[in-house]
Amino acid sequence: MNGSLEKQNSVVAPRISRARAALTVVVGLTLAGVVVGAVWAWLAPAIHGVVALTKDGDRVRAYLGNEADHFFTAAFLLLGMSSVVAVVAAVLVWQWRAHRGPTMVAALATGSAAGAAVAAGVGAVLVRLRYGVIDVAAAPISPEHRVHYVVEAPPVFFAHSPLLIALTIVFPAAAAALVYALIAVATPRDDLGAWPPVDDQQAGVVTADGALPSAPSSP
Helix, strand or coil: CHHHHHHHHCCECCCCCHHHHHHHHHHHHHHHHHHHHHHHHHHCCCEEEEEEECCCCCEEEEECCCHHHHHHHHHHHHHHHHHHHHHHHHHHHHCCHHHCCHHHHHHHHHHHHHHHHHHHHHHHHHHHHHHCCCCHHHCCCCCCCCEEEEEECCCCCCCCCHHHHHHHHHHHHHHHHHHHHHHHHCCCCCCCCCCCCCCHHHHCCECCCCCCCCCCCCC
8 A cells, every 4th residue: 555655656757858848848739739720720610791782883791691600600619729729738738747837837838829829820821721812892793793602711810909819829828827727736745746856755756767866965
């Protein structure tokens, strides 16, 4: 019983530096953003509408039925996917026990924000290539054919406001940091079980080769 408890509480010295571990997290989440953006571009609903010619000769654009709701749905889908990846990443990063601490929280938040930004960029490019850009002035309408049906690319943000764009990118980072913090608060150890441990006897510390560290010599 005591042997299994010591094994559970033991922490092995990391083979890579904490800075390299943090960089790995940031790069990994950034690459995950590419995948999220590609999947979003495939799943996000397009907006169907029309370009019509009024009796006064003006060109107007309108949306069919509830298609205008997709402006919100598409943006929320990207935000939700990015947030799910960030939350899952927070749980996975916590499992990297030797590197637990503020450095990994910063890397997790930075990587989540970078991943959300990359996902938005990749998604915007892919839907632009897929659906193109609607040019109302060039729509093929005439007094004989007053209506032209169009399909508009879904948006990646809720609006073009810089504040809303920033909040969309920062939200996954905040979610990841919150999940990591909640797990840390539930941990009874002050050192979070990371390396180097605060109390060697409490942690049951072992080095990478399995040997116990030598006790400091008394003066």
